[in-house]
Amino acid sequence: MLQVVKGQNLVGMELTDLRQLLGPKQPTYRARQLYDALYRKQVADLSEISTLPQALRIQLVTDHAVGLPEVERRFDSSDGTRRYLLRLEDNRTVETVLMPEEARDTICISSQVGCPVDCKFCLTALMGLERNLTAGEIVGQVLYVARENGLKPTGSRLNVVMMGMGEPLLNLDNVLKATRLLGDPDGIGMSQRRITVSTSGIVPHMMELGRADIRPKLAISLNASTEEQRRELMPITRKYHLADLMAACKAYPLRSWERLTFEYVLLGGVNDTDADARRVVRLLAHLKCKVNLIALNPGPGIPFETPEPERVIAFQNILRRSVPCFVRKPRGRDIFAACGQLKRVASDLVAID
Ligand code: SAH
Ligand code: SF4
DSSP states (O other): OOOSOTTOBSTTOOHHHHHHHHOTTSOTHHHHHHHIIIIISOOSSGGGOTTSOHHHHHHHHHHOBOOOOEEEEEEEOTTSOEEEEEEOTTSOEEEEEEEEOSSOEEEEOOSEEEOSSOOTTOTGGGGOEEEEOOHHHHHHHHHHHHHHTTOOTTSSSEEEEEOSSSOGGGGHHHHHHHHHHHHOTTTTOOOGGGEEEEESOOHHHHHHHHHOSSOOEEEEEOOOSSHHHHHHHOGGGGTSOHHHHHHHHHHOOOOTTOOEEEEEEEOTTTTOSHHHHHHHHHHHTTOOEEEEEEEOOOOTTOOOOOOOHHHHHHHHHHHHTTSOEEEOOOOSGGGTOSTTOOOSOOTTSOOOO
8 A cells, every 4th residue: 555645746755755655565676766767767657667566556557646737828939938837736827937048948937826925026926825836846847848848957958946936935845855856866867056046035044045955056136225125125124134134145155166146126216226236236245146137027017117228237337346247138028937027817928839
């Protein structure tokens, strides 16, 4: 008899979970064979696992599923970006975005359905939080999109960023479990250097992330240059003050090859002045980091404007004197796939079936 709840999906289980699932009567190498089939071979169906004895295979097929998400809709942008609306088991949907580039491919995945953090410039915020994703649902987005597009997770081309819907550090256990699964050389085999998690600044969970042995790289959405401004744009700042956030960044245990990434969404006439840029320079002094500037991606119900391109360049030039600073190209704006534009309803868009 299998030990866990009937119907449970297998993607998302680590080796220890699979051992428990198979129970003490099965030899321990069976769990490894199952793990190998799920994550290294990435079988689409449990009946394909020919290494397992037939009786066990039948039992697995009867009681369980691999558990990858299904596609509800796919939107293709003129710039090559693909936005997927993926359906989970409870029929809720999340967004996953593939951004192919010449030298690399990036999959931007969600960590929650919606988001409880109320940032004033972000469309996902308008949904509120529906629920956390399981580790299997986080990993499943990568496996699904990689398979659909013939991408190899083991190569050096593929990057995963947890910058879709949700605040990953409010779902840290599942995010860490998903990272272990993605990064396991005996399984999916991505390098943990190619996985990044982005946070709005959940300070205590940043410390917890820093303590994990296997963990993604950390990006912090700064988005403001003063406490007051950040409170207006990101009300979470009332709970986790800017000074505490910066102290947590200073104390963060970077690995030798790692640096922090700060993201800064530029809102025209709000946080994009030269004085803001100089204050950001002061905030980041002595940190091993880089900055990604993102000109606001507009959306319905977002009460801000995109700054003029010259303003973005001027802001970048001030930062650049002290810290590596890049401007993130907007990707897939025409299909609402760009940062902060992820919200499931997009009835004005054409789906590609
Ligand atoms: N919740 C996490 C990760 C998802 S948001 C976080 O906030 O970091 C990913 C990035 O998109 C964040 O840096 C966020 O500041 C940015 N973002 C949100 N809304 C945006 C918008 N309308 N235009 C541009 N970037 C936006
Ligand atoms: Fe949530 Fe990030 Fe959007 Fe803020 S920017 S509401 S934390 S998804």
